[in-house]
Amino acid sequence: MALRRPRGPVPRPAPPIVAPATTRPAATNSVSRNMTIALIGNAFPPLVALFSGPILAQALGVDGRGAVAAATAPLALVVTVATFGVPEAVTWAIARNPALARNASNRGMLIIVVAGLLAMGAVALSAAWLSGGDPTVQQLILVACLAIVPNLLVGVFRGVASATQSWRLVALERIVTSSLRLAVLIPFWLTGTLTPLVATIAVAAMPVTGLFVYIGRMRTLDPRAFDVPREARTAGLLSYGLRIWVGSLSGILLSRLDQVLMTPFAGTYQLGLYVVAVSVSELPLIINQAVRDVTFVTDAADSVDARLASSARISTLLSGLAALFLGITMLWWLPFLFGEDFRPALPVAAVLLAAVVFGTPGSIGGSGLSARGRPGLRSVSLLIACLVNIALLIVLAPMLGAMGAALATLAGNLISSNLNLLFLYRRFGINPLKFYGVRRVDFVTLREYAKRFTRRRKR
Known part of the structure; x- marks a missing residue:
């Protein structure tokens, strides 16, 4: 099915994410430094x-x-x-x-x-x-x-x-x-x-x-x-806050409601396994959260489409590599660190790692929606995903325990991520495909980031 044309005027072409040394070095250095600190x-x-x-x-x-x-x-x-x-x-x-x-x-x-x-x-x-x-x-x-x-x-x-x-x-x-x-x-x-x-x-x-x-x-x-x-003012804060709050509420329900409901649905044993799996899956989120936090503030002050899309691609790439490394190595270190009783948490952690990676592009896209004054659209994405998550949790958790909750989270992340990107296209004309894959400019960005980081370490 073809995507609909965006409403309103199509934005002007965005400047490149990595500016030449003679144009925007201060801004580029500031963003990369802030992301490093946030990371x-x-x-x-x-x-x-x-x-x-x-x-x-x-x-x-x-x-x-x-x-x-x-x-x-x-x-x-x-x-x-x-x-x-x-x-x-x-x-x-x-x-x-x-x-x-x-x-x-x-x-x-x-x-x-x-x-x-x-x-x-x-x-x-x-x-x-x-x-x-x-x-x-x-x-x-x-x-x-x-x-x-x-x-x-x-x-x-x-x-x-x-x-x-x-x-x-x-x-x-x-x-x-x-x-x-x-x-x-x-x-x-x-x-x-x-x-x-x-x-x-x-x-x-x-x-x-x-x-x-x-x-x-x-x-x-x-x-x-x-x-x-x-x-x-109070009214303004509540107006913007309530629009983004629906999404924040839905987002926290996606990530926390399963832990709240696990005890009445499946018992404390399944919750104990699930909590360990969640702690493993949160490691790749380190990258995503750092990029998302800085992107929200940066894009609110100066919206640049190319920078937003590249941030999502780079965050997905790095989160995916981190998840792959954790998924392979946890076969050894998870039972060693937590004990053999927690070995059943391994497949649950694998599903949750996949959920984190698949949700990364739309997570950054959602920050772009909020930064550009459209937090309500991000909230709609998360609300729909949350309703699907709750329905699946009620059905799967009593039968599959921790694995059922993990599968419900994976479905919710996929839905919210892609809805955010669809809304970005319809309101701001950003092609969702730009948030997926890896481009040459992304490797250039990472190389320049590594150079600046190395120079700061040598000082």
Whole structure:
């Protein structure tokens, strides 16, 4: 079937992604430097999970690891659900006009606190059902939900730092919070006192320390502006936020709802296997998330079609290579690190790795939609994918356990990715095929990136 022509005027041809040395070196260097910093920051949480995961698995066993996952999964879900897209709205408003940082951040924090308190109440009331009737897991859920409001505030602070190109702070926050979690777990593990309660507190509370990383940056923001446009006011933040929130909600449901529902559908044993598989599949996401975060801010300030498509292709290539390496080597290291009891997680991890790679082109495309003021279209893609995912999860999880949840995730990622690219074509005239494959310019970009990275290391 032929693709429909884009609505509205066709955009002008975009400049090349790699500018000649005499035209845009500063911009090119800035983007590559920001992506490098974001890559380092994004790498720490999953890499630390490779160390903390085996500790939790061996100390708690499959059922104990499943209990901790059941307790912290609602926290991870609510931290996205209760944002109403406000952190992304704050980032977008400040990226377009940095002078509005104080206004947007203050209003964003107020909205987040109110939403967080309501979310805490909702989790507390539903703890009995989410625990599958297990009183121990129910108590752990109640403990974890106390960290909801501080975790939500970290998201707003991170959004301000991202919008102001303070990527070093974002990286530092992720390094500090993930390292502290490991630092807390190791002494309890070595002394044989690591319990599900201690693990739940470490997982839920350590991200809150990120607030202290951003305090200095928040104090240096420009004073409040008197002439504030709508996008930085409460109504404007909620308007943009709610449009992107539907997508964020659907996206987190795609990645987290399966963990929340696994206990009532398949039990804590299957959840324990699934959590380990998810921790493996998150490693290639390091690349995708770094590219996506920087692309959102960069494209909001200066939309370049060629750069957006090339970023998606390069991210897919690197994520695919990482997934291939992990898929082959995990046959050895996953049972060694987590224990032989977790060997059944291997095929589940393979399916989830494929889901990450196949979803990468549209993930970058979705950032382009949001950056260009069309977050609602990205939300539609994720909402449709989420509905398919939930339907498949309800059918497959009771029969296939962790593998059923993985297959549902794969289907959801394929749908959301390709719908994002279709919407980009219809609204902005970007051919979806440009997001797939590898072009010569991509290798040139990678070579130039490697050269700049090597020069910085030699200084």
